[in-house]
Structure formats: C-alpha cells, structure tokens
Amino acid sequence: MPRILVSRMRDEFDWVLFIVVALIVIVGLLNLYSTGKATGAPDLYLTQLYWVVFGSIGAFILSIVDYRLYERLGYLAYGVGILMLIAVLLFGREVAGSVRWFAVGEFRLQPSELMKPLLVVGLAKYLHHDPRSEDRKIEDLIIPGLMTLIPMFLILKEPDLGTALICLLIFLSIMMLTRLNVKSFLIILTAAPISGLLAWNYLLKDYQKIRVTSYWELMTGNNPDTLGAGWHANQSMIAIGSGKVTGKGYLEGTAGPHHFLPECRTDFPFAVFAEEHGFIGAAGLIFLYLFLILWCVRIASLSRDRFGAVIAIGVGAIFFWHVVFNLGMVLGVMPVVGVTLPLFSYGGSSVLALLLSVGLLMSVSIHRYHRT
Amino acid sequence: MQISSRNELSEFRKRYRWMSLFVVLTFLVFASRLVYLQLIQGSALYSESISNIIRTVTIPAVRGRVFDDKGRVLATSVPSHALVAMPHYVDMGKGFARLVQLLEIDVADAESISKKIQERLTDSRDMRRFQQITLLDRITPEQLAAVKTYQDELPGIDVIDMPVRFYPYAGTGGNILGFLNEVNRDDIEKEDSTIEDPFRPGDKIGRSGIERAFEKDLRGVRxxxxxxxxxxGLPLSREDSAHLLPEASMQEPRPGYDITLTIDIALQKIVEQALSGHPSAAAVVMEVNTGRVLAAASVPTTDPNLLINGLSYEEYRAIEENPYRPNIDKTIYENYFPGSIYKPFVAMAALEEGIITTNDIVHCSGFHEFGRRTFKCTHRHGDVNLHSALVKSCNVYFYTLAEMTGMNRLARYAREFGFGEKTGIGYNAETAGHVPTREWYDKHLPGQFRIGHTLNTAIGQGNTKVTLMQAAAAYASIANGGTLYKPQIIRRIETPDGDIVKEYNPEVRRRVTITQRNIDVIMEALIDVVEDEDGTAHSAKSSKIQVAGKTGTAQVAKKARKESDTLANHYYKNRDHAWFASLAPADNPQIAVVVLIEHGGGGGEHAAPVGVEISRKYFEQIAPEQETPLMARETKPTQPLTPEARHIPEEDTSSAAAATRRR
Incomplete structure (x- = not known):
C-alpha cells in the first residue's frame, strides 16, 4: 500500500461513521444473542458474527480504494447484479415459496440484497454523466427508471415484495436529489396511486393483501384479527410497550422465548430489543439510525462530485427505507412487510450488502478531496 | 475522469436540507410512537405481556366418597383423564383436524366439540375464550398418549386429571345413591351466586339420590x-418460568366431604335379591330404635355407572318408558293404598279413644251392609274380636270400628304415626302420601262425603296413600313403644382425613300418645298374623326367626285391556299390590321391614315370604349377634271368645255412595 494511502486513511478516516455503524452492529449482535438463546439457537449470533467480519473486511477494502474507480466500473457492477438476479431465478433454492437464495452447503447468498448497493452505483454512474442545469423532464427519467424496473421485476419474480419496494424507493430518493420539473413531479404523484392500485390487483399475493387489510383493521380497531394475520403487529406492540422505560433487562424478554414473535430474529429484533431495554434503549437505537442517515446526507453534501453525492444519498436511502419499513411494521404504524432492520436483523446477505454499502460510503468520505 | 464542478453539483445543493428535514420528521413519528407505546401504554401492555404467558389451569376437586354403614365404598372417584381446551389458543384449522385424526374422534363428536369451542370464540365476553372447557371425558390411555406426544401440534389443547365417578356395587342401591351428569345452562344460572366455587360448563352435578341431596358437601372446591x-400454549420448564410467576401460583383444591350412610350394602343386596323375583317392587329395612334406614330397595334399579356415561337417546327413552319405572324411588317418591297394613293404626285409634275393648266382638258374615251398598269381606269370619280381626284381616270388623271412630279421629291418629306428611329423610323427591279428613272431602268432593269413605279408609283404601318409608317408621314406632323417628340415611359427613364435619344422630319426630297396653295388644296380634294357623301370613312362617307383621292387599284401579297389552301384561296390571309390614324378631323387635310387591297379588301369599326372608337373612348374615334364638316361646292363647264379650251391633247404617268391594 503506498504511503500516501496510509496517511490518507489515517487523516481522513471517518471515525464518526465508523463508530455509529460499529455501535449498531455490536448492539445488534448482543440482541441477536438474546433472541437466539431464547429461541433455542444460541449460536445464531456467531453465524452473524462471521458475516460481520467478512463484510467488515470487504468494507475496509472498499474504503481504501478511491470511489472514482467504482465510477468507472459502475455499469459492470450493475450488470453483475442483474446477472445474479437472473441466475437466482434459474438456479436458486426455494425456501418457503420464494426463490431468493443461492445455496452452497451451509452458505446462502441472497443476490437481491446485494442488488441494492449495486443499483445505487449504477444510478450514480448514470447521473454522474448526465449533469443538468435545467429541470429534468419525465422523459429524462426513462433510462434510470428502466435501470430500476429491471431488477425490481426480477426481484418480484422471486417473489420478494419488500426488497422490490426498497429498490423503487432508492430510485425515487435519488431522483429527489435531482431537479425535476413541476410537470414530471405531478405525473409521478398521480402515477403512484394508479400503479399502487394496479399492483394491488395484479401483483400482490393474497397473503400480502391480508397483511395490509389486517393492519388497517388493527389500527382502526375494526374487528382486529389479532390471532391471525394481525398477530405479529399486535404481539410486537405488546412486547415493545411492556418494556416501559427501562425494559425487562437483557435476556429477560418474554416475547421471543415464548414464541409470540416467531420472526423475531429477522423481522422483529427491534421488538425484542425494546422489550429488554425499554424506552431508553429503543430511543437510543433509533437515534443511532437517525444520526447515521443524516451523516450520509452530510457526506453527500460535502462530496465534490455527483457520483459521490449519489452514492452517499443512495446508501442513506437504503438505510432510511429499511428503517422506515421495519420500525413502521414493528411499531404498528405500517402494514407488515418483511424488511430487515439494517445491521440488526439476522441475515448474512443483508449484513454483507449493508457493510459493503458502508464501505462505499467510507470511500466517498475518505477520498472526497483527493484523486488517486 | 472529469471532476464535477461546483456548478454541476448545484443541481443537488438545495435538496440536502429538505431531505434531512424529511428524515428527522419521519424519525419523530417513530419516536412519538415509542413514547406512546412504552411510556403511556407501557403498564397496560406490560400486564398484557404477562397475561400472554401465564395461564391458569384448574385442578378439579375430588368428589367425596359415599360409604355404607360398614365403611364399604358405594361411590368413589377413579383416576381418569379429560381432554380440555383453552379456546383462545386452539387452531381450529390444522390443529383441530390433527386432533380429530389423532384421537380418532368420530364425525358427530368432532362437530359438537368444534361447536363448543366456536361458541366460546364468538362469545362477546372476552374472558370466556380464556376459560378452560372440557371437550371429552374419560379419554382412553391411547388418546392420552397421543395428545401428550403430539402436544406441539395441538395448540390450546391439553389433558387434565379428571376423576370419574364409579359405583362399585353397580345398580345395588342405585335409587339411594343417584347419579351425576354434566351441568346445563339452567344449573349454572340458577346457582346461588355467593357460592365459593360456582359451576362451570363441563362440571358434574348430582341428579338424584345422595349425589344430588348432598351435592354441596360432596363437590369440594376446585x-x-x-x-x-x-x-x-406449551408449558415452560420450571426454572425458565419461576421468575415470571406471581407469588400465589397455586391453590390446592379442597376435596369433597365423604358421606357415610346408614345403609348396609350387603343387606341392600339381600333385599334387592329377595325382590328380584318380581318385576317391580320395593322394600325398606329400618332399625326400630333409631329410625336408621338399613336398606331401601326399589327394583328394578339402574346402574348409575351407565347413567354417568351419558346415555344415548334410545337408552334414555328405554328407561323413561319402562313400565316398571326404574327411574323413580318407590320407597319414598311413590305412594300406594296401604290396604290392610293400615289396620293396626285404625285399631290403635279406636283403642286409645276407648271406643272398643279387646273383648268387643263383631260378627262377620262375609259382608257389611251399609244402606244400599254391600262392603264385602274376604271370608265369612264369624265372630271376631280385635285380635282375630287383625290376625285374619277381617274387613267387617274394621268397617264397624271406622263407623264408630269417625273419619277425623282416624286421621288424627294416622297423622300421629307420621302418615300424610313427609318423613324428611332428606334425599330424592319425597311424597307426603295422603290422610283424608272430612274437611278434605268437603273441599275436594263437596257434598259427596259418605260414611263409606270412612269405611274404606279403615281398610287402607279410599283416599289413603302411604309410602314405604312412612309405613316402616310407623311400624317401628309400634315396636319401640311409640317413638316416631325421622328416617335416617346419613350417619356422618367427614373430610377425607376423617375429621367429622357433621354427625347425624337419631332424630325423634314425636312421641305418639299411645299406651304400652294398647301397643301390646297390637303386637300380640301382629305376632299371630304369622304364628296363628289362621293368620294371613302363616304360610310365610319361618322356623328360623319369629316375625310379627301385617299383610296388605291394596286394590288397584281396574283398567280395561289396551290393544298394546299382552294378556299376561293385562292381568299383571290389574293384580293388586301386595304388602307386608313386619317387625323382627317378634319378641324384641330390632328392625322393621316393609315390603311392597307391585301387582304382586295377595300380601300374605306374595309379600310376606319376601319380608320374612329379608328378616331371616338379616339376622343370619348381617347381624347374627343380634339374633334371638327361636325360643320355645309360649304362644299366648288367642283372645277367647267369652260369653261376656260385648257384641257390637251392626245396625249403624247410613247410605254409602262410594262403596268398594273389599276382602
């Protein structure tokens, strides 16, 4: 490693980003130890730890390299992501009715998770080469729109509604960064509910519709089916609320060990955390996420080029929308959509993809003033 | 690679602030939600999270046992298991289908079980779905094993110990013990709301006999x-759950109290066997000096073990429609014309009132003319005095006596002896019987009262009705010198550990105002009913035991033959009821034995042998130490018909409207 790189890493290293992410990862691992132990899988955190180590090494390598290299490889990276999505549909392993994973023995990889940062890189490259001084029109959105729709379509085929939705929201978030003219903005605004309606009728599976309707019933108090589809939302709120101010104490929660939250490792780790650590712990964790996302925006704003800015905003969007969907579901303010809480939920591919995203972010932060 | 100029970046510049604002606002929504759930709703949700995992399981109280006088178990509870459910947690889809499959429940049962659960799930009262209900009683060991093995596939389903009632002596004494079955809505609603442990669906309630009368004592508190x-719904291990349990995590059930009866089940069996030659009969054996009931048989009986198992509709109809009425207790619920077993009390009235003396003679020419009516006797008895009239059961003598004594005086003495009022024995529905008076006739048959009614009363017909229990108590009072005891069936109530809850002692209802002299007169006559060659029960005389008694042949309303009746059945229904009321041993009576054979025919011929057999076996098998050896008892001469004896003329005549032929 050239000496200049070493000194730059030392001088420009984004300790704030590092510490915030490290805190989330550590707390997440501790929480996973609790849920794993309670649900009869005490080694769960270890599996997660391997992925964290693996992902951290990847992130470190990514952060050393000047992100401008990624700009050059942007479309290639994006293309690899698409190929993986196609491959998983052809050769993937079916689990619980979805084909989301490549599996080699114990090792399972979920390409759709990796697609999220790769989509960000692809879109960043496109926008980098398409600077505008005037407002963008609707037709200017066709190419980036297609770049998003192709992976979305492939992911919906798996099917994985949550991830597809996240991809759409990443696209919209990045586009919000650009200047849209009023007309195209209005078109998007009207198109959204129409496509939502179409999706409801033709795309959503029955179990997904039931989640939405049961959420509606639970919220309006209109004959909530708290034992059927509304079970998770209801049990999650009970678990969180029962934590009160200081929580029941680490390893003392009851929702997880008593199977009230069957998905507590992947979808509801926050409920377990909030039950055990109360308002103080839960609010602290939420604050960490808020801080991380605002830090992404800050990195974007300090970025010297469009590629870096879009990467930062894109990674921020990945975190933001994951947190929104997960907390929204867990806190009972949104329907149940199976989206992980970033770096907190159990799931190797997710952790890997997110840590690599952080690596990209770190690269943007470190190399903002310099070119290699 | 080109570096974006600041100018190129200006497109993005303004957005960061808006984005940050949007992010912060979104997080504020989550934060406020967190405040709401954890700080505002926290306590409520906390208790909900605890009630989520803590389930209250009821422990049934073992029902008290019933013992006979010698400590033999007549009713007990044997270990068994019941399938129960906490409706809230039952998976009515897959889980229920699995249950039906595992336990091989047939379609009809599965449907009714499913309905039972659904009923709770749709109940507007939220707590109801958390109350345990019984789905199946008495599951087999295989079913028990299946539920335990596949418990994790059967959420909300569990198996609990549910002792089942068992009657080791089957039908013997079934009329006394009664039976249990499941409570219905009425039982639950009607129950006293202040009771410590009210009924819940699936509970058992005593439906008749001791089981019903002492329900509250037997039941216990769960x-x-x-x-x-x-x-x-799966239980956690003890160490995992200890810290989650509230301090008071268990309340032991209080088992029901044990009840000891005065009944001797061996005697009861003897009595039922003695009666078993007849399709429908009853008998009571009572200790004369205490009023304790040693046996109270009513045949045919029904095995309570069958009744608690839950009868099919056909089986139930078969019992309901059985012409020999196995479902009623003929010793206290049914009442009959007493026929001639009533005569000693008529005689007692006349003696006590000084209307006759033992020397007074009536001439029986086989009938008694009364106005235009003729009241027949069984035989042409010739000259009879009180003694021979009782021994030979001469109706003419008692017609004459009745005319002289009058309806109300007869009624007064009958009531003294406990007829016409409930004995208060305290179990099963009891009939008071009936002792008619002038006033009763005036009220119910206005203007129709005739002396003929009095005549019929004197021979235990007309409107006179008694129960076997009343007859036993009344005869006992003759034997013990005039003390009328309340028939006693319960000796004591005690806890399973043997602590006495309540001890029952003989209870005197009243001292009948009769003199010992008159009692002796009656007793001597009762002895000769069996001993004397002309006595109506002489054919039943036993060489082993001397019994005093009185036969009775109670006429039944003659019925026209119905198409459905077989000839035998028709003759059966029109045959008279046979009575034998007796005291044994004759010289020092210990027990009163009253036997009634429904449609048995003549009392002397059919009931007396049964009564004597019961007494004989009692002293041979049950209480041999009490047996008084049959001494060469000096047979007292029958009252001689001396010339001095006053003849009671028969000229007291008035018209009798309702006349009946009597023997």
Whole structure:
C-alpha cells in the first residue's frame, strides 16, 4: 500500500461513521444473542458474527480504494447484479415459496440484497454523466427508471415484495436529489396511486393483501384479527410497550422465548430489543439510525462530485427505507412487510450488502478531496 | 475522469436540507410512537405481556366418597383423564383436524366439540375464550398418549386429571345413591351466586339420590395452578418460568366431604335379591330404635355407572318408558293404598279413644251392609274380636270400628304415626302420601262425603296413600313403644382425613300418645298374623326367626285391556299390590321391614315370604349377634271368645255412595 494511502486513511478516516455503524452492529449482535438463546439457537449470533467480519473486511477494502474507480466500473457492477438476479431465478433454492437464495452447503447468498448497493452505483454512474442545469423532464427519467424496473421485476419474480419496494424507493430518493420539473413531479404523484392500485390487483399475493387489510383493521380497531394475520403487529406492540422505560433487562424478554414473535430474529429484533431495554434503549437505537442517515446526507453534501453525492444519498436511502419499513411494521404504524432492520436483523446477505454499502460510503468520505 | 464542478453539483445543493428535514420528521413519528407505546401504554401492555404467558389451569376437586354403614365404598372417584381446551389458543384449522385424526374422534363428536369451542370464540365476553372447557371425558390411555406426544401440534389443547365417578356395587342401591351428569345452562344460572366455587360448563352435578341431596358437601372446591406457557400454549420448564410467576401460583383444591350412610350394602343386596323375583317392587329395612334406614330397595334399579356415561337417546327413552319405572324411588317418591297394613293404626285409634275393648266382638258374615251398598269381606269370619280381626284381616270388623271412630279421629291418629306428611329423610323427591279428613272431602268432593269413605279408609283404601318409608317408621314406632323417628340415611359427613364435619344422630319426630297396653295388644296380634294357623301370613312362617307383621292387599284401579297389552301384561296390571309390614324378631323387635310387591297379588301369599326372608337373612348374615334364638316361646292363647264379650251391633247404617268391594 503506498504511503500516501496510509496517511490518507489515517487523516481522513471517518471515525464518526465508523463508530455509529460499529455501535449498531455490536448492539445488534448482543440482541441477536438474546433472541437466539431464547429461541433455542444460541449460536445464531456467531453465524452473524462471521458475516460481520467478512463484510467488515470487504468494507475496509472498499474504503481504501478511491470511489472514482467504482465510477468507472459502475455499469459492470450493475450488470453483475442483474446477472445474479437472473441466475437466482434459474438456479436458486426455494425456501418457503420464494426463490431468493443461492445455496452452497451451509452458505446462502441472497443476490437481491446485494442488488441494492449495486443499483445505487449504477444510478450514480448514470447521473454522474448526465449533469443538468435545467429541470429534468419525465422523459429524462426513462433510462434510470428502466435501470430500476429491471431488477425490481426480477426481484418480484422471486417473489420478494419488500426488497422490490426498497429498490423503487432508492430510485425515487435519488431522483429527489435531482431537479425535476413541476410537470414530471405531478405525473409521478398521480402515477403512484394508479400503479399502487394496479399492483394491488395484479401483483400482490393474497397473503400480502391480508397483511395490509389486517393492519388497517388493527389500527382502526375494526374487528382486529389479532390471532391471525394481525398477530405479529399486535404481539410486537405488546412486547415493545411492556418494556416501559427501562425494559425487562437483557435476556429477560418474554416475547421471543415464548414464541409470540416467531420472526423475531429477522423481522422483529427491534421488538425484542425494546422489550429488554425499554424506552431508553429503543430511543437510543433509533437515534443511532437517525444520526447515521443524516451523516450520509452530510457526506453527500460535502462530496465534490455527483457520483459521490449519489452514492452517499443512495446508501442513506437504503438505510432510511429499511428503517422506515421495519420500525413502521414493528411499531404498528405500517402494514407488515418483511424488511430487515439494517445491521440488526439476522441475515448474512443483508449484513454483507449493508457493510459493503458502508464501505462505499467510507470511500466517498475518505477520498472526497483527493484523486488517486 | 472529469471532476464535477461546483456548478454541476448545484443541481443537488438545495435538496440536502429538505431531505434531512424529511428524515428527522419521519424519525419523530417513530419516536412519538415509542413514547406512546412504552411510556403511556407501557403498564397496560406490560400486564398484557404477562397475561400472554401465564395461564391458569384448574385442578378439579375430588368428589367425596359415599360409604355404607360398614365403611364399604358405594361411590368413589377413579383416576381418569379429560381432554380440555383453552379456546383462545386452539387452531381450529390444522390443529383441530390433527386432533380429530389423532384421537380418532368420530364425525358427530368432532362437530359438537368444534361447536363448543366456536361458541366460546364468538362469545362477546372476552374472558370466556380464556376459560378452560372440557371437550371429552374419560379419554382412553391411547388418546392420552397421543395428545401428550403430539402436544406441539395441538395448540390450546391439553389433558387434565379428571376423576370419574364409579359405583362399585353397580345398580345395588342405585335409587339411594343417584347419579351425576354434566351441568346445563339452567344449573349454572340458577346457582346461588355467593357460592365459593360456582359451576362451570363441563362440571358434574348430582341428579338424584345422595349425589344430588348432598351435592354441596360432596363437590369440594376446585383449586388452580398458574403456569407459564409460550404462544403455542406449551408449558415452560420450571426454572425458565419461576421468575415470571406471581407469588400465589397455586391453590390446592379442597376435596369433597365423604358421606357415610346408614345403609348396609350387603343387606341392600339381600333385599334387592329377595325382590328380584318380581318385576317391580320395593322394600325398606329400618332399625326400630333409631329410625336408621338399613336398606331401601326399589327394583328394578339402574346402574348409575351407565347413567354417568351419558346415555344415548334410545337408552334414555328405554328407561323413561319402562313400565316398571326404574327411574323413580318407590320407597319414598311413590305412594300406594296401604290396604290392610293400615289396620293396626285404625285399631290403635279406636283403642286409645276407648271406643272398643279387646273383648268387643263383631260378627262377620262375609259382608257389611251399609244402606244400599254391600262392603264385602274376604271370608265369612264369624265372630271376631280385635285380635282375630287383625290376625285374619277381617274387613267387617274394621268397617264397624271406622263407623264408630269417625273419619277425623282416624286421621288424627294416622297423622300421629307420621302418615300424610313427609318423613324428611332428606334425599330424592319425597311424597307426603295422603290422610283424608272430612274437611278434605268437603273441599275436594263437596257434598259427596259418605260414611263409606270412612269405611274404606279403615281398610287402607279410599283416599289413603302411604309410602314405604312412612309405613316402616310407623311400624317401628309400634315396636319401640311409640317413638316416631325421622328416617335416617346419613350417619356422618367427614373430610377425607376423617375429621367429622357433621354427625347425624337419631332424630325423634314425636312421641305418639299411645299406651304400652294398647301397643301390646297390637303386637300380640301382629305376632299371630304369622304364628296363628289362621293368620294371613302363616304360610310365610319361618322356623328360623319369629316375625310379627301385617299383610296388605291394596286394590288397584281396574283398567280395561289396551290393544298394546299382552294378556299376561293385562292381568299383571290389574293384580293388586301386595304388602307386608313386619317387625323382627317378634319378641324384641330390632328392625322393621316393609315390603311392597307391585301387582304382586295377595300380601300374605306374595309379600310376606319376601319380608320374612329379608328378616331371616338379616339376622343370619348381617347381624347374627343380634339374633334371638327361636325360643320355645309360649304362644299366648288367642283372645277367647267369652260369653261376656260385648257384641257390637251392626245396625249403624247410613247410605254409602262410594262403596268398594273389599276382602
């Protein structure tokens, strides 16, 4: 490693980003130890730890390299992501009715998770080469729109509604960064509910519709089916609320060990955390996420080029929308959509993809003033 | 690679602030939601999270046992298991289908079980779905094993110990013990709301006999245990759950009290066997000096073990429609014309009132003319005095006596002896019987009262009705010198550990105002009913035991033959009821034995042998130490018909409207 790189890493290293992410990862691992132990899988955190180590090494390598290299490889990276999505549909392993994973023995990889940062890189490259001084029109959105729709379509085929939705929201978030003219903005605004309606009728599976309707019933108090589809939302709120101010104490929660939250490792780790650590712990964790996302925006704003800015905003969007969907579901303010809480939920591919995203972010932060 | 100029970046510049604002606002929504759930709703949700995992399981109280006088178990509870459900947690889809499959429940049962659960799930009262209900009683060991093995596939379903009532002596004494079955809505609603442990659906309630009368003592108070379970209803291990349980995590059940009866089941069996030659009959054996009932048989009986198992509709109809009425207790619920067993009390009235003396003679020419009516006797008895009239059961003598004594005086003495009022024995529905008076006739048959009614009363017909229990108590009072005891069936109530809850002692209802001299007169006559060659029960005389008694042949309303009747059945129904009321041993009576054979025919011929057999076996098998050896008892001469004896003229005549032929 050239000496200049070493000194730059030392001088420009984004300790704030590092510490915030490290805190989330550590707390997440501790929480996973609790849920794993309670649900009869005490080694769960270890599996997660391997992925964290693996992902951290990847992130470190990514952060050393000047992100401008990624700009050059942007479309290639994006293309690899698409190929993986196609491959998983052809050769993937079916689990619980979805084909989301490549599996080699114990090792399972979920390409759709990796697609999220790769989509960000692809879109960043496109926008980098398409600077505008005037407002963008609707037709200017066709190419980036297609770049998003192709992976979305492939992911919906798996099917994985949550991830597809996240991809759409990443696209919209990045586009919000650009200047849209009023007309195209209005078109998007009207198109959204129409496509939502179409999706409801033709795309959503029955179990997904039931989640939405049961959420509606639970919220309006209109004959909530708290034992059927509304079970998770209801049990999650009970678990969180029962934590009160200081929580029941680490390893003392009851929702997880008593199977009230069957998905507590992947979808509801926050409920377990909030039950055990109360308002103080839960609010602290939420604050960490808020801080991380605002830090992404800050990195974007300090970025010297469009590629870096879009990467930062894109990674921020990945975190933001994951947190929104997960907390929204867990806190009972949104329907149940199976989206992980970033770096907190159990799931190797997710952790890997997110840590690599952080690596990209770190690269943007470190190399903002310099070119290699 | 080109570096974006600041100018190129200006497109993005303004957005960062808006984005940050949007992010912060979104997080504020989550934060406020967190405040709401954890700080505002926290306590409520906390208790909900605890009630989520703590389930209260009831522990049934073992029902008290019933013992006979010698400590033999007549009713007990044997270990068994019941299938129960906590409706809230039952998976009515897959879980229920699995249950039906595992336990091989047939379609009809499965449907009714499913309905039972659904009823709770749709109940507007939220707590009801958390109350344990019984789905199946008495599951087989295989079913028990299946539920335990596949428990994790059967959320909300559990198996509990549910002792089942068992009557070791089957039908013997079934009329006394009664039976249990499941409570219905009425039982639950009607129950006293202040009771410590009210009925719940699936509970058992005594429906008749001792089981019903002492329901509250036998039942006990159920306990409960709190246990920690997971969302699937599976219990957690003790160390995992200990810290989650509230301090009071268990309440032991209080078992029901044991009841000891005065009944001797061996005697009861003897009595039922003695009666078993007849399709429908009853008998009571009572201790004369205490009023304790040693046996009270009513045949045919029904095995209570069958009744608690739950009868099919056909089986139930068969019992309901059985012409020999196995479902009623003929010793206290049914009342009959007493026929001639009533005569000693008529005689007692006349003697006590000084209307006759033992020397007074009536001439029986086989009938008694009364106005235009003729009241027949069984035989042409010739000259009879009180003694021979009782021994030979001469109706003419008693017609004459009745005319002289009058309806109301007869009634007064009959009531003294306990007729016409409930004995208060305290179990099963009891009939008071009936002792008619002038006033009663005036009220119910206005203007129709005739002396003929009095005549019929004197021979135990007309409107006079008694129960076997009343007859036994009344005869006992003759034997013990005039003390009328309340028939006693319960000796004591005690806890399973043997602590006495309540001890029952002989209870005197009244001292009948009769003199010992008159009692002796009656007793001597009763002895000769069996001993004397002309006595109506002489054919039943036993060489082993001397019995005093009185036969009775109670006429039944003659019925026209119905198409459905077989000829035999028709003759059966029109045959008279046979009575034998007796005291044994004759010289120092210990027990009163009253036998009634429905449609048995003549009392001397059919009931007396049964009565004597019961007495004989009692002293041979049950109480041999009390047996008084049959001494060469100096037979007292029958009252001689001396010339001095006053003849009672028969000229007291008035018209009798309702006349009946009597023997």
């Amino acid at each position: 306990g409960w245990r709190k246990k920690v379970v997971d969302a699937r």
